[in-house]
Amino acid sequence: MTEIRYLAPGSLDEAVKAFAAASGAASILAGGTDLLVQMRAGVRQPGTIIDIKKIPALTAIEELGGGAFRIGAAVPGAVLAEHPTFGKAWPGVLEAINLIGSKQVQGRASPGGNLCNGSPAGDSVPAMVAAGAVVTIQGPNGGRELPVEAVPAGPGRLNLTPGEIVVSFTFPDRPKGSSDAYLRMIPRTEMDIAVVGLAVNLSMDGGVVTAARVGLGAVAPTVLLVGDAAAALVGSRLEDAALEKAADACRAACNPINDKRGTIAYRTKVAGVLLKRVAAIAAQRAGGN
Amino acid sequence: MNEMSTKWIGARTIRPDGADKVTGRAQYSADYNMPGMVWGKILRSPHAHAAIRSIDTSKAEALPGVKAVVTAKDMVSFPVDKAVALGIQDMRWMARNMLAHEKALFHGHPIAAVAAINEQVAAEACKLIVVDYEVLPHAIEIEDAIKPDAPILHDFMKHEGKPSNIAGTMVLKAGDIENGFAEADVVVERTFTTRPVHQGYIEPHACTVSYAADGRVTIWSSSQGQFMVRAMTSLLTGIPQSNIRAIPAEIGGGFGAKTIVYLEPVAVLLSKKSGRPVKIVMSRDDVQRATGPAPGSLMTVKIGAKKDGTLVAAKGDFYLQAGCLPGSPLRGPVGCSFAAYAIPNVLSTGYDVVSNRSKVAAYRAPGAPHGAFAAETVLDEIAEKLGLDPLEMRIRNSVKPGDKAIYGAVFGDVTFTETVDAIRKHPHYKAPLDKNPRPGVKRGRGVASGFWYNAGGESSVQVNITEDGNVVVTTGHPDVGGSRASIANVVAELIGIEHGRVNVIIGDTQTIGFSNLTGGSRVTFASAMVATASCEKVIGQLKDRAAKIWKIDADAVKWEDGMALPAGDNAGKFPPLSLKELAAKANEMGGPIGTQVQLNTTGADPGFATHCVDVEVDVDLGIIRVLRYTAAQDVGRALHPSYVEGQIQGGVVQGIGWALSEEYLYDKNGKVDNATFLDYRMPVCSDVPMIEALVIEIPNSKHPQGVRGVGEAPIVPPLAAIANAVYDALGKRFFALPMSPPKVTERLDAAD
């Protein structure tokens, strides 16, 4: 039997050093709800596990004012749900993170793990893309920032260089009249994987959409930022024609596969259906803000 | 003993296995360990269909830590031309299922087994076994397997004189089918398909076995019958049954699929060869690939009726998947589909089709849900065409006592109409249903009925009075649905003592008399009957003892509330003697008190069920959810209502999964593509509503407590009931299951 080394560094520096030193033979452990499952299935056999939950920056939730937040990459869903204000500013992001798994899974699963697992069906990713969140990354050569949508490179692949760790997500200021929402299509009511996931983030003024972002998951090798859909919504009052145009843009953006979880035709259709439903929820929420 | 108080019968007592289960102490199959134990692992076929030219195990045997390797050559051989029956199984096929002989017949088919000091070494050794395969073209679906140019799985199998994948047929007839349809005013004929579904028990198959130096074998494993485990192990290893002690572990679900074994005989061969105890535990992946499931089906049903709704003719052609070896449950659809109805002209034919998938196993009312899906959907269409209430039409056509069933039996009591009537009168059926509650949402209501044979058969029950005057009951049946709780209720009632003074346990093969499988909805029926006979004998012994003490005639003693009382002329002459007092004096008065009764029970009349369901369809996403479900069933007598309700609710939930979401998916190489609970979609709790069980109690006159089998009938109606409800919602009928979201939207977007 192969031995596995377990490290739980207390600082980011130490973690980055250990990760870089292991040169590919180490895995980062946040909640472990993907990593441990993959290890048990024999898909991954890391020689070293680096647990990042003891690093303050990775588990902090910072309110930056004006609806802006910085959350540590390893914050579990359950902790975020208990935060007094995060869910008010970013209800769509929170509901997406809280959809991951079950109560038990929520106690561990983190948005950083969800993003870094690299699944196009990760629930929190479309919501963070729609939110315009920025990822702070730390590596052996220092720090950098990337928009969330720039992190995934394909199923299970990331645009991170060896030794880089995702530290936090920064969510921008929230102008008045802004809100977001996320819905996923799953065949069951829970404990399932998104066939399509879609998030809409809107700012509204007097019933008119002034800014919009649309994140679309599980329909392409990576989660998509659908600019055309957002463009169709901006300036509209979410009339049927605008929604239909945005739905068209979502359908057009789809580049899915036929697999056991859904057909190309079905996924494409659902992307359009969800756009309309999610935009309606986000708009309703924005009206209250 | 039909007249009885009902202090315990019908009470919701605490189940004897409950505390151990909720505290995690219950011992399931994988929880047994032995000193010196080694681990077994199964090498499985990477091909869906391949001839095995040779197997070279020498490298594996040479690996340090490997203790034994076995292949089919180590088993007793069962030539293909000579049937060896064990119950409904044929050992020729069981042997070939457990370890491939001439051919690998499905992806995941066991080829060889290794025992080694740990799982890792065993897995390593499996990789070192060299199998020379000649890969052959495969067929997975029925349609492909019955094509004229289909790859033939077994060259010894012929149908209509030609090599074929149709392993056998079953035909039942009544009247004259052509004349019957000629008399009909309306005839509906439809073709249906259902997908194979797994029984989905939470506990994977596992066993620990020990072959001792003196040739005696002990097996710890969960199953639906320790005697079946013993018999199959004996047949496949040649070890006499008297030397095999099969100890039943707690079972984490079986639903029919644990009425056969996959591991125990192989583990015994490994243990014999290695001289070590051997443990084998399947993974979920193994379970999904290589055990169960229930068959998929291709069925055509044609029913003819008069204008007034009288059914005059019914024809069914039922193609069922057997998996890779013969033996699909044809008697389910062939015998049950039309059984609840008095139809004068019937022709019902079943075809047993082999293909390159795992051998099917029993699953609650094997084959009956398939047939009911077809027949009850066609009946719904006929009722609609004739403008009749579907329940009225069922009542009008119910079989009557004394009618001859097409499967041969003559009906005794028939309580079908009572189940239909219970639904008809229930608030659910009468409640208004808003069919378009919101834009894009439609609702509908459907009904369907179901029939299942039920069964009696062999049971043994030992009742012993302990020295301190309490009761220990041993049965020979693994408890999968609360049977210990029910038997405790019966015994407490009959002996007349507090429920807490009765302890019911399950004996192993060498400590209790032969008891047939826990299956066929038979165990509570049969074991309550045999426990009653045992209690009667024990009460007789107790009365004898009291008579001796009082020096009066045994006939002059009666047994009441756990006490012997002098009766008749002697009434009041002596103070009563309690069970405890009699137990204390047992040895002075003739020795220990207790007895074992062994019977082949009869009188298990069939089960009838009628269900009503409301569904809601999200039209744009194609998602169907069940909003409300009411299931009526005649249970005869509910010895323990919680477990009766549990059986009904469980059957319905499994039916909901079957109808809406569960299916096997194969890739182009004939490999199961969804061998996990993530992608094999059984319903989770939040997918199903609270299911209301309408427990109808019309005592079965042939049973001392009035029991009728319960466990299988409830899975028969849901498929059709849900399909009928979906039709009511959408105006389109679904003839293929599951009605999963992509299929629903595809059908709704289709032009017709």
Ligand SMILES: Cc1cc2nc3c(=O)[nH]c(=O)nc-3n(C[C@H](O)[C@H](O)[C@H](O)COP(=O)(O)OP(=O)(O)OC[C@H]3O[C@@H](n4cnc5c(N)ncnc54)[C@H](O)[C@@H]3O)c2cc1C
């Ligand atoms: C029962 C169950 C249900 C689930 N349901 C869902 C669901 O509904 N929706 C869904 O989207 N997912 C689901 N998942 C998957 C999983 O829970 C999520 O992807 C979760 O967000 C992963 O977070 P984690 O903290 O547990 O990640 P981990 O398992 O710790 O890590 C995941 C991957 O990311 C890497 N990683 C983690 N953190 C970092 C970091 N900061 N920097 C660099 N690399 C990092 C790890 O090395 C690993 O490769 C489910 C899993 C289970 C077991």
